[in-house]
Amino acid sequence: MKAVILKERGPLGVFWEDVPEPEAPAGWAKVKMVAATVNRVDLYMRDSGAGIRHEMPLIMGVDGVGRVVEAPEGSGFNSGDPVILYPYEFCGHCRHCLVGNQPLCVTARILGEHRHGTFAEYVVVPARSLVKLRYGVNMEQAACLGVAYLTAWRMVFGKTEVTPGMVVAVQGAGGGVGYAAMQLARMAGARVIVTTSGEEKLEHFRSLGVDAIDYRVEDVPHRLGELTDQEGADIVIDNVGERTWPLSLRMLARGGHLITCGATTGAHPSADIQRLFVRQLSVHGSTMGSLEEFRRLVRAWEAGEFTPLIDRAYSFAEVPQAFQHLEDPVRMGKLVIRIS
Incomplete structure (x- = not known):
């Protein structure tokens, strides 16, 4: 089968080539992949992977959708069923799994990070890591849910x-x-204010009725204060990291919450401890979401409560080009990889 393989660090270490087709162990399902998306963690794995236990060569890709080829008897899945892959392989019996908090599983393995991922024609996972989709849904939209939207769901609701x-x-x-968090927060009835750059992006958000601040030319905390009668934001969602962290703390209302899921610009910002205790702020770390949160997310999407924004779709062989576009500041929304 064809797969996207990481053999060595850097852009030149990614290859699209033939690898053996996997076999499903007992209790596992085999899925023929239809689509996946590109995520920031793919670039991190390509260029560093520090702190993530893995071996190379590694099949890349963290999320995706496909159709069941084979599944264990009694699993509830049949050949041909459209499914979305939950990004975790989890044990199911540690104390975290038993209370339904699979991301904290003591032996959790994330696809495309700790084990082979979704940029492949076939993927095998434990049957419990599949969620059935309705027949006839838009599979490319569904592919966007596994990482970006699941991460945003827990940040907004969890x-x-x-x-x-x-x-x-x-x-x-x-x-x-960020775009997913904006959509889900609006779905929850919040007033949403975003930071972005570029006139097209600013106009896009404003056309949705969302206040947009251009972080390149405006004093973000000052402008947010003007928009909120100097109250600030109840919640700031930040996946940027070191560059935006001091601003995010200044944007919070008294008793507000900063929720973070990423550090793409660095992992060691100023803590500003005095502001934390004087204004009684809270900081929450968040990574993806539980299986139950995933099911709720999928059902909300199937009910038409939101529609993932897709910037561009690439063929399976064009993953390196998709990686390059992911770093382009004009991109907005998700990049889809069409596998079959």
């Missing part, structure tokens, strides 16, 4: 739940997670 009337600020809202 850490300190967004409720109607709250003010939610989203840093870097043109990216996959």
